[in-house]
Amino acid sequence: MSDVTFKCIYIFGQKHLQWIRQVNGSILQLSQHTKINKTLPKELYQRLEVKVDDESRVYILTVHNATKADEGEYVCTKKNGEEEVTYTLYIISEVYGTTIFIQNMSTVTLNCSYQYKQWDLEWIRQANDSKQLQLSLHTTISKELPKELYERLEVRVKSGRRVYYLIIHNATTTDEGEYICIDKIEKEGALYARYTLFMIQPMEKLELWNETTNNRLNGVEGQDFHIKCAAIGGQPPPFLTIKMRKKLVAQGKQSVVHTIKTITRDFDNASIECVANDSALNTELSTEAYIFLNLKPLAPIFDRVPVVLKEIEPLEISCTSIGSRPAALFNWFMEDKNITSYSTQKYAYDYTTDTWIITSVLTYTVVRQTNGQLITCRAINEADPVGISASQPIHVQSSDLNINHESNIPAVVGSSIGCLALVIVGAVIFIAIRKKGCKLEKKADSKTKAESNIHLYQNQEFATRENRYEV
Numbered sequence: 001m002s003d004v005t006f007k008c009i010y011i012f013g014q015k016h017l018q019w020i021r022q023v024n025g026s027i028l029q030l031s032q033h034t035k036i037n038k039t040l041p042k043e044l045y046q047r048l049e050v051k052v053d054d055e056s057r058v059y060i061l062t063v064h065n066a067t068k069a070d071e072g073e074y075v076c077t078k079k080n081g082e083e084e085v086t087y088t089l090y091i092i093s094e095v096y097g098t099t100i101f102i103q104n105m106s107t108v109t110l111n112c113s114y115q116y117k118q119w120d121l122e123w124i125r126q127a128n129d130s131k132q133l134q135l136s137l138h139t140t141i142s143k144e145l146p147k148e149l150y151e152r153l154e155v156r157v158k159s160g161r162r163v164y165y166l167i168i169h170n171a172t173t174t175d176e177g178e179y180i181c182i183d184k185i186e187k188e189g190a191l192y193a194r195y196t197l198f199m200i201q202p203m204e205k206l207e208l209w210n211e212t213t214n215n216r217l218n219g220v221e222g223q224d225f226h227i228k229c230a231a232i233g234g235q236p237p238p239f240l241t242i243k244m245r246k247k248l249v250a251q252g253k254q255s256v257v258h259t260i261k262t263i264t265r266d267f268d269n270a271s272i273e274c275v276a277n278d279s280a281l282n283t284e285l286s287t288e289a290y291i292f293l294n295l296k297p298l299a300p301i302f303d304r305v306p307v308v309l310k311e312i313e314p315l316e317i318s319c320t321s322i323g324s325r326p327a328a329l330f331n332w333f334m335e336d337k338n339i340t341s342y343s344t345q346k347y348a349y350d351y352t353t354d355t356w357i358i359t360s361v362l363t364y365t366v367v368r369q370t371n372g373q374l375i376t377c378r379a380i381n382e383a384d385p386v387g388i389s390a391s392q393p394i395h396v397q398s399s400d401l402n403i404n405h406e407s408n409i410p411a412v413v414g415s416s417i418g419c420l421a422l423v424i425v426g427a428v429i430f431i432a433i434r435k436k437g438c439k440l441e442k443k444a445d446s447k448t449k450a451e452s453n454i455h456l457y458q459n460q461e462f463a464t465r466e467n468r469y470e471v
Contacts, residue, residue, distance in 0.1 A: 003062060004062070004063045005062045005063075007059070007060050008059040008060075008085045009057060009059075009085070010057055010058075017052075017078060018031055019059075022073040022075065023071070023072035028040075033050075034051060036049075047063060047064040047066075048061070048062070048063060049061070049062040059076060061074065066089070073086055073089075100197050101199070101236045102199060103199075104172060105170050106170075107167065108168045108175075109166070110166045110168075110193070110195050111164065111165045111181075112163070112181030113161075113164075113192060114181075114192050118159065118164060119138050120138070120183050121138055121164045121183060121184070121192075122134060122135075122136055122138070122181075123166045123179060123181055124180045124182060125177050125178065126177055126178045127176060127177030127178070135153060136153070136155040137184065139156065140155070141153050141154070141155060149174075152168060152171075153167070154167040154169065155167070164192075166181070171197075171199070175197060176197055177196075177197060178196050181193040181194075199235065200236070201233060202283065203231050203233050203276060203278060204232045205231075206232070206238075206286065207287060208228070208229050208289050211289045215289045215290060216290060216292035217290065217292065219292070220294045220383050221265050221268075221293045221383050222384075223262065223263065224260070224261055224262065225260040225263040225291070225293075227242055227244075227249075227250075227260075228256070229242055229255070229257075229287075230255040230256075231254055231255070234254070236278075237253040238253070238277060239251070239252075239278075240274060240275070240276050241256075241275050242273070242274050243273040243274075243275070244258070244271070244272055244273075245271055246273075263291075265293065265296075268292070269290055269291060269292070272288065272289050274286065274288075293325070294325055294326065294381075294383040295325040295383055296383045296388065297321040297322075297358070297379035297384060297387075297388060298388070299388050299390060300320065300390040301320050301321075301390065302319055302377070302392060303317065303319075304317055306392065306395060307394050308397065309366065309397070311397070311398055312367065314364070315362070315363070315375075316363050317362050317375070319359070319362075319377035319379075320358065321357075321379040323353070324358065324383075325354065325383070326381055327347055327356035327358055328356065328380060329379070329380055329381065330345055330360035330378065330379055331377070331378045331387070332362050332376070333374075333375070334373055335373045342363055343361060345358060345359070346359045346360075360377060367396070370396050371396035372395075373393065373394055374391045374393055375391065375394050376389050376390070376391040377390055
């Protein structure tokens with residue numbers, strides 16, 4: 001199935017040139033000048049090509065994908081029948097270029113079909129780029145061969161079928177190499193067959209690269225993931241297939257690779273199987289593993305939305321992220337301020353998915369200026385060093401001075417400038433009093449202590465002395 005090119009050199013009158021083929025006495029016109037004969041069978045018509053090189057004065061015929069059916073004499077002639085050049089085409093043995101694998105101590109038969117006389121045929125062997133070794137000439141084994149090899153070789157000729165045989169008995173690895181059937185006299189263009197001989201060798205083992213001792217193929221979510229299976233040893237090269245979740249994804253000889261671009265967490269825990277078939281030995285090996293990924297944490301979730309509280313009231317809020325491997329860490333931010341030091345973390349392992357559940361609790365005191373600012377929790381791990389966040393605004397409600405005069409707590413009476421009083425929940429009340437212009441009054445008929453939970457902010461000026469009153 002190779003291409004064959006015939007060339008014809010002319011002096012003048014190129015328009016009258018033609019190519020014809022003669023087979024068994026019949027003549028078939030193939031071309032006239034640069035046109036292929038349209039009456040030819042379609043299959044042949046499509047494989048022929050003619051062209052003229054005016055500069056070199058060469059008329060060229062090309063037969064593409066030549067087969068045995070194209071054998072015969074190809075003649076370049078002028079229209080008046082004057083012959084320019086003649087070629088005879090033979091298609092050499094179809095086994096040319098064959099690679100053969102044999103079992104140890106078996107018998108191997110090599111053959112070549114010849115076209116000319118058999119008397120000058122010979123078999124030659126070349127191994128590992130060494131010097132060529134003549135094995136036979138016609139039906140005679142070379143007597144210069146080592147005795148052990150000489151006794152194992154045999155040559156035969158079948159004249160009727162025009163086939164020349166070389167037989168190797170009890171073949172071993174020492175017989176590996178390239179075997180050539182050639183015409184000793186007409187070596188140029190008279191190479192009839194070439195074989196490459198190998199001894200069958202079993203596979204030593206089959207392995208998935210980067211497989212851990214617990215049958216894992218480790219990877220990272222979001223990165224390219226490579227699955228490579230290779231057979232160690234084996235001749236001929238074993239045929240490999242990779243299956244993922246029982247579905248064929250890649251195949252090849254000796255070594256095969258399947259790449260998953262930017263692998264997602266959906267592939268985590270997927271089964272991987274590599275199978276090697278050795279047709280020569282009729283054996284099969286297989287190995288299995290599963291994908292185990294470092295997984296990014298999933299989006300955090302707040303335990304309370306929205307967050308509404310009074311100033312100075314402690315903020316306690318938590319964030320939970322699931323699905324991370326390895327366990328995620330949380331960072332907390334109030335706008336751009338890192339407040340992670342005010343948080344704690346709790347870890348729980350989900351044995352059904354081999355992932356972590358992380359809950360981080362933040363305890364933080366807010367003030368009036370915090371109102372409207374974003375609080376953010378961010379989960380990170382090795383698979384996602386940038387992290388994934390959740391944010392929401394903080395709503396802070398301020399408290400104005402509003403004393404319940406019916407309660408049995410100290411009250412503040414001030415001048416027109418005003419006073420600042422702070423009443424803190426509990427059994428002790430702290431009151432800051434301005435030196436001048438304020439006096440403390442205590443009213444009777446107190447109610448319960450629970451009703452005295454009052455926070456007062458009235459003036460920016462703090463008293464220079466402090467008095468403590470117990471309720």
